[in-house]
Amino acid sequence: MSADAVLRMVGVSQQYGTGELAVSALSSIDLEVLPGELVAVMGASGSGKSTLLSIAGGLQTPTSGEVVIDGEHLSTAKPDQLSALRRRAVGFVFQDYNLIPTLTAMENVTLPMELDGVGRRTVRRAGRDALGLVGLADRGDAYPDDLSGGQQQRVAIARAIIGGRRLILADEPTGALDSVTGEQVMKTIRGRVDAGAAGILVTHDPRHAAWADRIVYLRDGRIIDESRRDSADAVLVAR
Amino acid sequence: MSVRQSLLAILDQGPCYGYQLRAEFDRRTGSTWPLNVGQIYNTLERLERDGLVEKGDVNEQGHVYYEITDAGRVEVRDWLDSPVQRSTGTRDELAIKLAVAATLPGVDVAAVIHSQRRASLAQLQELNRAKYAGADPDGPEELAWSLVVDSMIFASEAEVRWLDHTEQRLSLHPRRALELELSTERPKRGRPAKAQA
Numbered sequence: 001m002s003a004d005a006v007l008r009m010v011g012v013s014q015q016y017g018t019g020e021l022a023v024s025a026l027s028s029i030d031l032e033v034l035p036g037e038l039v040a041v042m043g044a045s046g047s048g049k050s051t052l053l054s055i056a057g058g059l060q061t062p063t064s065g066e067v068v069i070d071g072e073h074l075s076t077a078k079p080d081q082l083s084a085l086r087r088r089a090v091g092f093v094f095q096d097y098n099l100i101p102t103l104t105a106m107e108n109v110t111l112p113m114e115l116d117g118v119g120r121r122t123v124r125r126a127g128r129d130a131l132g133l134v135g136l137a138d139r140g141d142a143y144p145d146d147l148s149g150g151q152q153q154r155v156a157i158a159r160a161i162i163g164g165r166r167l168i169l170a171d172e173p174t175g176a177l178d179s180v181t182g183e184q185v186m187k188t189i190r191g192r193v194d195a196g197a198a199g200i201l202v203t204h205d206p207r208h209a210a211w212a213d214r215i216v217y218l219r220d221g222r223i224i225d226e227s228r229r230d231s232a233d234a235v236l237v238a239r
Numbered sequence: 240m241s242v243r244q245s246l247l248a249i250l251d252q253g254p255c256y257g258y259q260l261r262a263e264f265d266r267r268t269g270s271t272w273p274l275n276v277g278q279i280y281n282t283l284e285r286l287e288r289d290g291l292v293e294k295g296d297v298n299e300q301g302h303v304y305y306e307i308t309d310a311g312r313v314e315v316r317d318w319l320d321s322p323v324q325r326s327t328g329t330r331d332e333l334a335i336k337l338a339v340a341a342t343l344p345g346v347d348v349a350a351v352i353h354s355q356r357r358a359s360l361a362q363l364q365e366l367n368r369a370k371y372a373g374a375d376p377d378g379p380e381e382l383a384w385s386l387v388v389d390s391m392i393f394a395s396e397a398e399v400r401w402l403d404h405t406e407q408r409l410s411l412h413p414r415r416a417l418e419l420e421l422s423t424e425r426p427k428r429g430r431p432a433k434a435q436a
Binding site for chain 1: 353356357360361363364366367371392393395396399400403407
């Protein structure tokens, strides 16, 4: 187990329902993501990919198991601490961008920091930095409707990384994009991970999963690592 | 054969000698299919025999320039205008392997799929890395090279998708595999009789 993992999930299980009707969505998942590492999660529809991502980002509390982000145990955090940790450390990227249409690109990107009460000047500078990192330094004043799908997704990535947030959780980020634009978005995510972030990418698309350092499959609520030849069919063991 | 037509199409841009033609081919395909000079000269000889190119000037180093003929230009046009026909009868080794494995009692087809998928995904990652590490994609040579890499990426992806699909289909199958034991019927000589509908 690595001390500097940005995300650590240990024995995470998620059940829906109780007794005989209980459905196990995730069973004893162990997963670690290090700085500079991108892990792709694949698997059939309903295999628990999105549940895994929600739990990894602290949006959902698992039935059992431990989630640690940047050294903080989510199970012992109070609700307001959890929200603060999410805003400080975790950035989500969704298939449909989830930008607020009445805010400019800059306002969308800086919203999480504004909510944290960070000073205006710091927020502006962080926003400019984040937009610059995704190649949109000159589109800060544009509204989402004025941007192409690929640009909107890059704004969403800028929002996910603002203020040095280190954990990027992307749920089918290329799902609504054509293949060339999708590739640009993947390049942007890969670039941020290479710069030290850690990422989980949920995707159906093997071509985009190939941007990851590790590719794991979810099947029957368990993780199977498909990217290491030596681990055969073993359930993933954190390194 | 695309090497023959590719070389001819390059000659349509202007006369070239053998080494030069090889370099031009490499520039356009990112050295993905390296050709040796022997192949180039063999091809040029056959093109000359078929009246599609002819020998032209010789430079001071003794290199013979080959020029395209009118018949050669027609052939280039025809090649560019017509779709590439993929042979449908080719036996895909992997498809045959999985089809056979799926019908053998006691064989873990899922394990066969996993080991193949690991290999296919590793290849896909390598291709992606090669492309990601590539230089400025806006240059014409870089673009030509990345088009060839893209074609390999999409082919690898298709294989992984097909493996995912096969895994899912088999997992939904009530017995997880078809398990054909050896038939007690002994086939007669000649073509097997058609199955009854």
